[in-house]
Amino acid sequence: MALLTEFKKFALRGNVMDLAVGVIIGAAFGKIVDSLVGDLIMPVVGMLVGKLDFSNMFIQLSDAPAGVPPTYAALKAAGVPLLAYGNFLTVALNFVILAFVIFLLVKQMNRFRDQLTPEAPPTPEDVLLLREIRDSLKK
Numbered sequence: 001m002a003l004l005t006e007f008k009k010f011a012l013r014g015n016v017m018d019l020a021v022g023v024i025i026g027a028a029f030g031k032i033v034d035s036l037v038g039d040l041i042m043p044v045v046g047m048l049v050g051k052l053d054f055s056n057m058f059i060q061l062s063d064a065p066a067g068v069p070p071t072y073a074a075l076k077a078a079g080v081p082l083l084a085y086g087n088f089l090t091v092a093l094n095f096v097i098l099a100f101v102i103f104l105l106v107k108q109m110n111r112f113r114d115q116l117t118p119e120a121p122p123t124p125e126d127v128l129l130l131r132e133i134r135d136s137l138k139k
Helices: 001-013 014-048 073-075 084-115 125-139
Strands: none
Touching: 014 084
16 A cells, blocks of 8 residues: 555656656657658658659668569568668658757747746845854954
8 A cells, every 4th residue: 555655646746747748748749740751841852852752762672572563562561671761761850850849949948947037136235244254253
């Protein structure tokens, strides 16, 4: 029973709940970035560099069975080993965009936190005078 009480105290602590919310929002945000890169950015980049489809950029590492079309999805479904560098480029771009957005969010949050943190009030004159007396007595 003590273990359950301790776990409840741990799980309901503010930091754990903040972490859980962050993980859930991060997963949803990751899906948005995946869609942004895969559905909007990579098609435009592919068109600009010669109508390339990055999802079908791969190197086939072994022969395909007869009748399998030479597309990424078909070869993958047939179990043919592939070096999918186009897919890697898409995932790498996802990471760069996500890391940059998280950097901007953390930077903005730090700016807000600095604005909300009150400055330390000035030290009262009587305290300064007492410090001077203490320092002169030490000498």
